[in-house]
Structures are given as structure tokens and as C-alpha cells.
Amino acid sequence: MGVSSRQIRRIILDQSKRAHVGHIGSALSIVDIITALYGLVLRIPDPDDPDRDRFVLSKGHAALALYAALFLKGWISEKILNTYCGDGTVLGVHPEHVLKGVDFSTGSLGQGLSMGAGAALAARLQQSSRRIFVLVSDAECNEGSLWEAVMFAAHHHLSNLIAIVDLNGQQALGYTHQVLNLSPMAERWRAFGWDVCEVDGHDVSAITRTIRDLNTSSGPPHVLIAHTIFGKGVSFMENQIKWHYWPMSEEEYQQALREVEAKP
Amino acid sequence: MRAAFVKTLVELADQDSRILLLTGDLGYNALEPFAERFPDRFFNVGVAEQNMVGLATGLAESGFIPYVYSIVNFAVLRPYEFIRNGPILHQFPVRIVGVGGGLEYGPNGLSHHGLEDIGIMRIQPGITVIAPADHQQARHAFLNTWNLPGPVYYRIGKDDKTVVAGLEGHFELGRAQLIREGSDLLLIAMGSVASEAVSAAQALAGHGVSCAVLVVASISPAPVDDLLAFAARYRLMLTVEAHYATGGLGSLISEVIAGKDLNCRLVRCGVESLPNGVSGSQRFLHQANGISAEKLVEKTMQVLYGLRSTDRNEG
Numbered sequence: 001m002g003v004s005s006r007q008i009r010r011i012i013l014d015q016s017k018r019a020h021v022g023h024i025g026s027a028l029s030i031v032d033i034i035t036a037l038y039g040l041v042l043r044i045p046d047p048d049d050p051d052r053d054r055f056v057l058s059k060g061h062a063a064l065a066l067y068a069a070l071f072l073k074g075w076i077s078e079k080i081l082n083t084y085c086g087d088g089t090v091l092g093v094h095p096e097h098v099l100k101g102v103d104f105s106t107g108s109l110g111q112g113l114s115m116g117a118g119a120a121l122a123a124r125l126q127q128s129s130r131r132i133f134v135l136v137s138d139a140e141c142n143e144g145s146l147w148e149a150v151m152f153a154a155h156h157h158l159s160n161l162i163a164i165v166d167l168n169g170q171q172a173l174g175y176t177h178q179v180l181n182l183s184p185m186a187e188r189w190r191a192f193g194w195d196v197c198e199v200d201g202h203d204v205s206a207i208t209r210t211i212r213d214l215n216t217s218s219g220p221p222h223v224l225i226a227h228t229i230f231g232k233g234v235s236f237m238e239n240q241i242k243w244h245y246w247p248m249s250e251e252e253y254q255q256a257l258r259e260v261e262a263k264p
Numbered sequence: 265m266r267a268a269f270v271k272t273l274v275e276l277a278d279q280d281s282r283i284l285l286l287t288g289d290l291g292y293n294a295l296e297p298f299a300e301r302f303p304d305r306f307f308n309v310g311v312a313e314q315n316m317v318g319l320a321t322g323l324a325e326s327g328f329i330p331y332v333y334s335i336v337n338f339a340v341l342r343p344y345e346f347i348r349n350g351p352i353l354h355q356f357p358v359r360i361v362g363v364g365g366g367l368e369y370g371p372n373g374l375s376h377h378g379l380e381d382i383g384i385m386r387i388q389p390g391i392t393v394i395a396p397a398d399h400q401q402a403r404h405a406f407l408n409t410w411n412l413p414g415p416v417y418y419r420i421g422k423d424d425k426t427v428v429a430g431l432e433g434h435f436e437l438g439r440a441q442l443i444r445e446g447s448d449l450l451l452i453a454m455g456s457v458a459s460e461a462v463s464a465a466q467a468l469a470g471h472g473v474s475c476a477v478l479v480v481a482s483i484s485p486a487p488v489d490d491l492l493a494f495a496a497r498y499r500l501m502l503t504v505e506a507h508y509a510t511g512g513l514g515s516l517i518s519e520v521i522a523g524k525d526l527n528c529r530l531v532r533c534g535v536e537s538l539p540n541g542v543s544g545s546q547r548f549l550h551q552a553n554g555i556s557a558e559k560l561v562e563k564t565m566q567v568l569y570g571l572r573s574t575d576r577n578e579g
Contacts, residue, residue: 050327097354103325105353111346114315118322118330125284125304126326145346148315155310 003039003072005031005204009233009260011068011081017253019085023093025231025243027065029168029201030135033226036207037133038069047075047101053130054103054119058112059137059166060094067091070101110143112136113163117153120161120221131216135164139171142180147192153221154193161221162214163194166201168230172244189223201226233260265420265456266294266363268399272406273331274298277305282327283410286320288313288334290363295333317343320358321350329357329410335369336362336378336419340385351415352390358415365395365419365455366506367535367549374543378419379535382454383511385417386484392437393484395419397458398426400433401441401481408435421456428458431479440487440494446476449500449564452491454480454513457506460550463557464504468564475564480513491520495528502531502564504555509534531567533560 012027037055044052057066064084071081076091076099083089090099094107104115116134123130140146153161167185169176176182190196199210207226214222230244231237234256248256274297277283285298286307299306309316313334320330332339339362340347351358362381369376385393392412396402402420409416430443440452444465453461458479465475478494480487495501495517503514514532521528535553542552550556554563 054325104321105349108345108349111314111318111349114318114346115322115325115350117315118319118324119326120322121307121319122323122326122328125328132322145312145314145318148310148312149318152309152312152315152319 003035003069005035006260006263007072008034008065008068010257011071012064013248013253013256013260015064015081015084017248018082020247021085021093022243022245022247023061023064024246024248025170025237025240026059026062026137028232028234028237029228029230030059030062030065030166031232032202032204033135033164033166033207034065034069036204036211038073039204040208041211042133043130051128051130054116054132056104056106056112056116056132056134057095058106058134059109059140060106063093063095066095066102070099073101075101109137109140110145113146113149116163117149117158117161120153120158121156123160124158129160129217131160131162133162133164135166138165138167138169138176138182138185139179141165141182141185150189150192150194157219158221159219160216162211162216163221163223165223165225166228167225168228170230170239170241170244174241186225189225193220195220195222196225197222198225198227201228202232233263235259265396265399265402265424266422267424268403269361269406269420270295270297272403274301276406276410277302280329282329284323284328284330286316286330286332288316288332288338290334290338313338314343314346317346317350317358317360321346321354321356324351324356324358325354329359331359331361333361333363335364335376336381337376340381340417344384347415348388352388355390355414357413359410360415360417362417362419364422366457367546367553368422368456370546370549371543374539379508380511381419382483382507382513383515386516390414391484392416394481395455395483396435396481397431397453397455397479398428399424400427401431401435401479404433404435405481408437419455423456426456426459428479429462430477431458435481437482438485438487439482440490441479441481442476443479444475444477446474448474449502449568450476450478450494450498451502451504451560452478452480452513452517453504454483455506457504457550457555460555460557460560461504464560464564467557467561471561471565473564473568483513483516486516486520488520491517492524495521495524495526498528500529500531500567502533502560502567504560505534506550506555507534509536531563533563
């Protein structure tokens, strides 16, 4: 089964509705990045292969998009997928490493890039060409610890480390420019010594092309500033703060489904 | 114990290439033997302890055994959540080495006094917690535990000279070490302050009090069977620790004996309150906080006299 953004969005809607939970807008925001990674970018012959590329979903609250990709890759069954947020499930709101295909447990913001930098250093020490991808949210850049990792990766020229910032401009209680201004995001990373690429975070082929062109064997670490729309694909969720936490009613679900299914 | 740590780690790293050492820019005149011998396996990550633990988590996922080193508070308090969500949650073999447990950093003040590290680390399931009493015991603890599958926290001291009499470097996970026999009461000590407990026991002998001394270095797993056996044998136990009286060794033993049908009184000697700006040498601070040999003798006599008065009243 191939990975497509439409399928991932459909799964996000179905599972969020069934479990009656939120974080829908955050998950929809990263769908096209996940599609690019799991469809075309990540070299993972098997999730247990020690030399596979690593992926850290540092913004763990969007895990449903990741679960959808793991399902579409065939690494988790539909039966498991349907336990999302149920009692006794391994598929909680935030991803746990015990799940096949999840390299690191996340959920507390500002920790994933450090783990990714450690994994990138490990790959270098082991003379492996594997790469480490870390998807962070823009609001996660509020965390001081993230910048500790940013400095370390630049100092050690971890060219095999690729961070992707999901720049949707929103956080739990408001818009990022109102809560704690992060602008200019690209210049900040550049000032810390990273190779910075700006990309449309909903253009799968642009994301894929940008990553393919990166030099991951020498030079600075890389960051893709992915310009995204919170709630992307569902008109009434786009750029709306309430869809960070809000679950859907039956009517909202039906409308969202129609919009997602109508897209190619 | 610092020199013992580095010497032992160099030996282990010679045998096993998975061992790495990370420091948060501390360890001057201590870590050089490792850094010089293994320059490619030594990383000064800068003053960034949260990232240090996160890096260690990522390194361990790829099969390394990273040791992270700093002063106790910077090794465990600052990156506490990183330790919890990283090495502990993933059960990775990260080793956290905190130097200067208790009041060893004397005049540096409260920011450098490690007074709650054992409390916060031992409440976490899934991490081994070790607080050696001297450099010989530290060495054996490092040798016995470097290859454990899960994470380990070592609370070590700076002193590489003092030897706790009777301990002879013994260490065993989940066991306590009886280092002095006695019949009237049992002093139970954790960490380098154990030498104060031994001195107190020697002084108490001069007062006609026969005092046994037990060292607990294996905090998690706790030496539950040993502690219950001793609690059944003694009517009085005093815990001695350079740690807040809440959360550390005294609390651990309270938990072990709670609910058991024992006729044993437990008195906890540790740091009771914030120092309020009062600083000084380790010796001064041990005295000020009631954990010097002299203060332990005073405390023991007070408690024993109280117990004997009770005996008389009851008689």
C-alpha cells in the first residue's frame, strides 16, 4: 500500500472521530511532510534494521499522522490502528518507542532534536550513511533545550541531521507571533550555523526534491522551514486555534471527510 | 571517587568500544586521562546538560554506552525530565555520573550542594541508583554495573583518599555492607559521610555504647532483605546521609520497615532545612547539619538516654 496525503488525512479524521479526541489540526499540518518522508525519502527497508534512517516526531502530539503512515507502510495492522486512544492501546496521543516503526518516544516538547543529534553523532561514529530526520513544531522552538541541540549539531557539523520545522504559526493557546514571537525563523537557524531551506510544507514533491539535494555527508546540519497551514485540507479547521484540542461532531466529521475525499 | 571513576572507565573503554564519555564542561583535572586516551569518544558538549542527556539517549539507541558527567545538581536536577523520558522510558544503558553528592562543594553554596538527587532518582522505576561511600567501593560499583542493560545513576564524591574502615571496597547490587559490629544500635550510612558514622561509632564505644555500622550504596535496587533483617535485630537505627532528611536513605528505610511488625525505632539524620545563606567547608556544614561524627554521637546519646528513661518508666 502506498503512502498518500489523502489516505493519511482520511485516517486522521476517521480515528479522531472514532476516539473522540483532538490534536486534529496539528496532525493535518504535517500530513504532506509525513507523506514525503514515508513515501519517498526515508530509507527504512525494515523498522528493525539497525542501519535504517531514523525519524523523530518531536512534536509528538501529531502522532496520529505518523500512525497512519506506519499503517500504510504495513508495519501496523488495521486492528492495531483501530485501538487509537482506546484502553490498553499502544497508540496513544503521543508515540511510544515500543511500537514498531517508532524510534523514540516523544510528547514533551524540546527533547527530540537532542535525541536526533545523538543518533546523528552515533551514525557518524559508526561510519554509517544513515540520516536522522527530526520534525519539530514552530512553537517547540520556544524551548531553550532545542537551541542547545541546535548549537551542538552545528558545532559538530552533523550533516546527516535534517530538522524540519512545521511552521504553521499556531500553538495551543494562540498564534505564535502573539504568544512568543519566533520570527524570523530561517534567520535564527542560519545564525546558529545551519543550512536553511524554505519549502512549501504541503508540496510533497518540493519537500522530497529539497531533501534529495542536501549534502548529508559533510558540512552543516540542515533545516527545512516548512511553511504549513494548521488544519490543512479541512476548510473550517485551517488556521483555527480551537482545532488544536477540539474533537469533531458528527456533522463536522462528515463535512471534513467530504473536503478531504474531494481532493486528488 | 572521581579519579577512581576515570581510571575504571578508561579500563572499561579499552575493552569495549561502545563506551563514550560526555561532560557538561566539568571535570577539569579529572577527565583528562579518558579524553587523552580516547579523543574520538570524549565530548565536552558545553554547558548544556539537557542536551547532554538527550544526546546520550540518541547515542544509546544506536548501541553505545554513554556516560554523562557533571556536578550532581547539573547532572540530574537540570535534565531530570530528559532522564525520565530518555534513558529511563526507553531503558537505554545511559550512565549518569554526578560528582559532589551532599555538601562536598562546601563554600560553593546551595546551588552546588546535592541534597535531593537520591530522592528524585530513586522514585523513578527502571533506573539503578548507586551512592558509593569511598573510592574503593565506587570502583567496584562501576565494575559491577557498567554492563547493565538499563540506565544507572552514580552519585560519587570528590575524595579519592579517604577509605571507610571495614568496607574494603565491597559492593553488591541489592545488598548492604555491615562494616562494624555492635549490639546497642545500628548506624546506617549512605555516601562519603559514612566515614563520619564510623568515627561516631568509635567515639560511642568510649561511652560504653556498642554501635554497628551499615553502609547502603545500592539505593535502587534497595537492599530490602538486609534492611529487614537488621531492623529485626536492633531496637534503634540511625540513618546518616548528606542529603535532605526527606527523600533519601532515611525515607527509603522508613518505607522498607513501614507496616512490618518491628520493634525498631528509626531516627533520621540529614539536612533538615534550607541553609539560608550559611556556607562553609564540608566539615563545617556536616557539623551545622548534625551529620558530623561529633553531632552523631550527641544525637545517639540523646536518643539512647531517652530510650533508657522509657525503659525505667516502663520498669
